[in-house]
Amino acid sequence: xxxxxxxxxxxxxxxxxxxxxxxxxxxxxxxxxxxxxxxxxxxxxxxxxxxxxxxxxxxxxxxxxxxxxxxxxxxxxxxxxxxxxxxxxxxxxxxxxxxxxxxxxxxxxxxxxxxxxxxxxxxxxxxxxxxxxxxxxxxxxxxxxxxxxxxxxxxxxxxxxxxxxxxxxxxxxxxxxxxxxxxxxxxxxxxxxxxxxxxxxxxxxxxxxxxxxxxxxxxxxxxxxxxxxxxxxxxxxxxxxxxxxxxxxxxxx
Amino acid sequence: xxxxxxxxxxxxxxxxxxxxxxxxxxxxxxxxxxxxxxxxxxxxxxxxxxxxxxxxxxxxxxxxxxxxxxxxxxxxxxxxxxxxxxxxxxxxxxxxxxxxxxxxxxxxxxxxxxxxxxxxxxxxxxxxxxxxxxxxxxxxxxxxxxxxxxxxxxxxxxxxxxxxxxxxxxxxxxxxxxxxxxxxxxxxxxxxxxxxxxxxxxxxxxxxxxxxxxxxxxxxxxxxxxxxxxxxxxxxxxxxxxxxxxxxxxxxxxxxxxxxxxxxx
Numbered sequence: 462x463x464x465x466x467x468x469x470x471x472x473x474x475x476x477x478x479x480x481x482x483x484x485x486x487x488x489x490x491x492x493x494x495x496x497x498x499x500x501x502x503x504x505x506x507x508x509x510x511x512x513x514x515x516x517x518x519x520x521x522x523x524x525x526x527x528x529x530x531x532x533x534x535x536x537x538x539x540x541x542x543x544x545x546x547x548x549x550x551x552x553x554x555x556x557x558x559x560x561x562x563x564x565x566x567x568x569x570x571x572x573x574x575x576x577x578x579x580x581x582x583x584x585x586x587x588x589x590x591x592x593x594x595x596x597x598x599x600x601x602x603x604x605x606x607x608x609x610x611x612x613x614x615x616x617x618x619x620x621x622x623x624x625x626x627x628x629x630x631x632x633x634x635x636x637x638x639x640x641x642x643x644x645x646x647x648x649x650x651x652x653x654x655x656x657x658x659x660x661x662x663x664x665x666x667x668x669x670x671x672x673x674x675x676x677x678x679x680x681x682x683x684x685x686x687x688x689x690x691x692x693x694x695x696x697x698x699x700x701x702x703x704x705x706x707x708x709x710x711x712x713x714x
Numbered sequence: 715x716x717x718x719x720x721x722x723x724x725x726x727x728x729x730x731x732x733x734x735x736x737x738x739x740x741x742x743x744x745x746x747x748x749x750x751x752x753x754x755x756x757x758x759x760x761x762x763x764x765x766x767x768x769x770x771x772x773x774x775x776x777x778x779x780x781x782x783x784x785x786x787x788x789x790x791x792x793x794x795x796x797x798x799x800x801x802x803x804x805x806x807x808x809x810x811x812x813x814x815x816x817x818x819x820x821x822x823x824x825x826x827x828x829x830x831x832x833x834x835x836x837x838x839x840x841x842x843x844x845x846x847x848x849x850x851x852x853x854x855x856x857x858x859x860x861x862x863x864x865x866x867x868x869x870x871x872x873x874x875x876x877x878x879x880x881x882x883x884x885x886x887x888x889x890x891x892x893x894x895x896x897x898x899x900x901x902x903x904x905x906x907x908x909x910x911x912x913x914x915x916x917x918x919x920x921x922x923x924x925x926x927x928x929x930x931x932x933x934x935x936x937x938x939x940x941x942x943x944x945x946x947x948x949x950x951x952x953x954x955x956x957x958x959x960x961x962x963x964x965x966x967x968x969x970x971x972x973x974x975x976x977x978x979x
């Protein structure tokens with residue numbers, strides 16, 4: 462479904478990816494873990510075509526993204542829903558307009574049907590009756606759920622979640638994790654989830670891969686990752702500051 | 715010593731390269747805006763909202779600015795003519811030419827730049843740093859089409875309209891002083907205003923149209939280039955205002971020279 466081959470990406474000569482390769486099968490929830498600054502979100506943005514890689518290939522549904530024109534890329538983007546880290550809801554629009562945005566701009570769906578879809582998607586994320594509110598009137602968790610509803614509105618084949626549980630309390634994190642599973646059950650879509658939250662990763666993933674120093678360090682099922690012999694993986698999943706992962710130090714003068 | 719000299723040369727070279735790159739990007743943005751403007755169906759609701767916003771935000775400040783500019787011009791020219799001719803002649807002519815050809819378009823553009831340029835850069839910049847611009851892409855909408863085109867249409871419509879309105883307010887300001895301070899009959903003052911030629915009025919309006927292009931393109935460009943959170947938005951906003959004001963003032967000279975050479979006004 463999604464294939465990333467030997468991907469390289471640098472920003473201002475600082476390398477982020479140094480040969481990332483991975484393959485996501487249809488219908489699975491593939492979770493990418495890794496420390497801050499390892500390029501997890503950058504990888505998602507390259508898969509959706511927001512950032513072009515310096516080198517390497519990305520295939521989505523057998524379409525090679527790096528060779529597509531802007532119009533062809535837009536066709537690929539139509540089958541991908543993207544849930545942003547900070548939700549990225551449009552401040553000037555109501556919740557209903559946010560969820561309906563893709564449908565109004567990308568499809569020929571008639572207005573009564575759009576209203577029905579918006580209501581259905583918001584109900585699925587447990588937010589009925591908020592259509593008329595503005596994003597500023599919602600809590601962080603509610604915004605995340607609206608972001609998921611917006612990404613699902615077009616019934617995409619692929620859903621990309623960029624740190625869906627970051628900044629939420631443990632209960633709300635669990636609500637979002639269950640929602641990701643619910644969405645997959647409901648739509649059968651393939652999902653890539655970027656997260657630091659190991660509890661969520663174990664709960665929702667079909668497979669987990671860890672990015673480290675610009676490459677995929679290890680990939681496997683949740684239990685393979687949990688019982689990995691790699692000390693770097695073990696340090697990361699246990700959240701310990703002791704181990705082979707260098708910890709940036711702050712000199713307080 | 716040699717190293718310091720080389721460092722300075724590199725620094726100047728880097729700045730020139732950056733400037734050239736920015737100019738190229740501005741032109742590319744303008745081209746893409748024009749392409750979307752010509753090929754995409756007009757988002758009437760969005761354009762009308764932008765026009766109302768621009769009008770409402772600039773209306774009071776431009777009124778105040780031009781009213782007092784017209785009054786000051788009448789006062790200054792009245793006293794100057796009294797010194798030379800012993801009576802306040804040609805106040806209408808001086809106020810008319812100054813306001814309609816020069817001060818109306820330029821001052822309205824400067825106010826517009828401060829109010830609207832800042833608002834555009836801040837709004838698009840905030841959308842950029844909160845990933846709303848990325849979200850537009852993922853929802854199949856080109857940000858230039860959705861954000862730049864409506865603002866572009868609204869700005870090139872509203873700035874000339876605001877300029878016509880400001881010209882009128884400036885001339886009225888001149889009339890108030892001419893009539894009440896120098897006792898010049900209204901018919902004399904307005905005759906001098908009406909004696910202006912169409913080409914003189916066009917001169918100001920052509921400049922106003924060019925200024926609107928400068929302001930909206932600069933503001934959209936700075937907005938789309940924003941990075942670095944709230945601090946970045948602040949920087950982009952200030953930079954949009956300062957850059958567009960400077961470009962308006964520099965552009966004013968070259969446009970005046972060009973229009974005069976073409977015998978427009």
